[in-house]
Amino acid sequence: QVQLRESGPGLLRPSQTLSLICSVSGGSIRSGDYYWTWIRQHPGKGLEWIGSSHYGGRTYFNPSLKSRVIISLDRSNNQFSLNLTSVTAADTATYYCAISPIYGDYVIGWGQGTLVTVSS
Amino acid sequence: DIQMTQSPSTLSASVGDRVTVTCRASQTIRSYLAWYQQKPGKAPKLLIYEASSVESGVPSRFSGSGSGTEFTLTISSLQPDDFATYYCQQYDSDLTFGGGTKVEI
Numbered sequence: 001q002v003q004l005r006e007s008g009p010g011l012l013r014p015s016q017t018l019s020l021i022c023s024v025s026g027g028s029i030r031s032g033d034y035y036w037t038w039i040r041q042h043p044g045k046g047l048e049w050i051g052s053s054h055y056g057g058r059t060y061f062n063p064s065l066k067s068r069v070i071i072s073l074d075r076s077n078n079q080f081s082l083n084l085t086s087v088t089a090a091d092t093a094t095y096y097c098a099i100s101p102i103y104g105d106y107v108i109g110w111g112q113g114t115l116v117t118v119s120s
Numbered sequence: 121d122i123q124m125t126q127s128p129s130t131l132s133a134s135v136g137d138r139v140t141v142t143c144r145a146s147q148t149i150r151s152y153l154a155w156y157q158q159k160p161g162k163a164p165k166l167l168i169y170e171a172s173s174v175e176s177g178v179p180s181r182f183s184g185s186g187s188g189t190e191f192t193l194t195i196s197s198l199q200p201d202d203f204a205t206y207y208c209q210q211y212d213s214d215l216t217f218g219g220g221t222k223v224e225i
Binding site for chain 1: 121152154156162163164165166169170175207209211214215216217218219220
């Protein structure tokens with residue numbers, strides 16, 4: 001069973017770039033069976049999909065975040081990353097990395113989540 | 121963008137109750153709908169996919185139905201472990217989540 005763990009800074013200043021890494025165990029980033037996905041949850045609120053990427057090259061993003069998001073796959077370290085530029089307080093949230101099967105974009109595995117706070 | 125609307129936003133129930141949560145899509149999503157359960161401080165857990173397929177390991181009291189734009193999640197007999205927040209998610213076009221339904225005592 002694939003396990004995921006997020007890591008990265010918990011506090012950012014406005015205008016900085018949020019960078020998170022998701023370490024993958026029990027499976028390979030190179031697997032064609034999954035989409036590697038980022039989802040966030042604002043404090044006390046619902047879930048928001050950020051974007052997904054497949055090792056074969058397909059990457060797609062939430063249109064509302066697309067201009068600020070990069071998702072990269074690192075096969076050497078078996079991890080994938082999220083970069084979100086020009087953050088504001090509105091980007092304060094718990095960020096989850098997740099996996100979806102190639103045949104359907106529902107989430108079958110989640111990391112434990114990491115809280116990122118944007119504050120001056 | 122496809123919008124997902126859940127109702128109710130909060131539901132008060134007792135152990136043993138039959139509970140139904142509704143999710144409506146702003147346009148047809150065929151059967152591309154999933155349901156998740158989330159407890160405080162935890163990541164969501166997949167319950168149902170493709171509108172009515174129960175994920176392995178999920179108790180049989182959970183069921184899903186619907187297609188097109190209207191869907192339901194039913195818990196046939198509410199158990200103490202089921203008090204949580206439930207989210208629907210469409211995956212017909214990108215991914216969009218509903219606003220959540222909190223099931224409380």
